[in-house]
Amino acid sequence: MKSKIFLYLFLFVSLICLYLFVSNGNMMKAKDAKVSSLESKVAQLEEEVQNEKLKVLEMQYFSLENNDDALAYYDHLDMDDPSRYIADKLLETNENEGDNPLVPYEGMESDFKINKIKVLNHKWILTDFSDGKYWGELLIKYELKDDMGVDFTTLDHLLYTRSN
Incomplete structure (x- = not known):
C-alpha cells in the first residue's frame, strides 16, 4: 500500500513538473515576443524623435x-x-x-x-x-x-x- 502511494505521489509530482516546464516555456516565448515587439517600437520611436529634432533644427535655421x-x-x-x-x-x-x-x-x-x-x-x-x-x-x-x-x-x- 505504501509503495502504491509513493508511486501515485511520484506520478502526480512528475505531472506537475511537466506542466510547470511546458507552461514556463510558453511564458518565456510570450515574454520574448513582447520584448522584441517593444524593442522594435522603441527603435521606431527613437527614429521618429530624431526626425522631429531634424525638423525643429531646420525650422530654426532662419532665426x-x-x-x-x-x-x-x-x-x-x-x-x-x-x-x-x-x-x-x-x-x-x-x-x-x-x-x-x-x-x-x-x-x-x-x-x-x-x-x-x-x-x-x-x-x-x-x-x-x-x-x-x-x-x-x-x-x-x-x-x-x-x-x-x-x-x-x-x-x-x-x-x-x-x-x-
Whole structure:
C-alpha cells in the first residue's frame, strides 16, 4: 500500500513538473515576443524623435537666436535676448488706435493687428497679421539703434483672399 502511494505521489509530482516546464516555456516565448515587439517600437520611436529634432533644427535655421553672425551686431548692446526685445517693440505698434501702422491695408472686420513674429536675422522680420477674419503676412526691415530705439519699415506685404 505504501509503495502504491509513493508511486501515485511520484506520478502526480512528475505531472506537475511537466506542466510547470511546458507552461514556463510558453511564458518565456510570450515574454520574448513582447520584448522584441517593444524593442522594435522603441527603435521606431527613437527614429521618429530624431526626425522631429531634424525638423525643429531646420525650422530654426532662419532665426536670430541661432545666427551668430547676426547676433554679433548686438554685442555692443547689453541685451540678453535681442529677438524678444525687437518682438516686444514690434508688438507695441499694435497699441495704436486703429490698424497697425505697418500693415498697408484697412481692416475689414476690425483693425489689422500683428499676431505672430519671427525675427529672421539682424535686419528682417516675418510677421502674421489679422483682423479676426482676414489675414496676411509682412516682411519688415528693422534697425535697432544704440539708444535701444527700433525703426520698422514694411518691405513687402501679402493679404490672403477668402474663397467660399
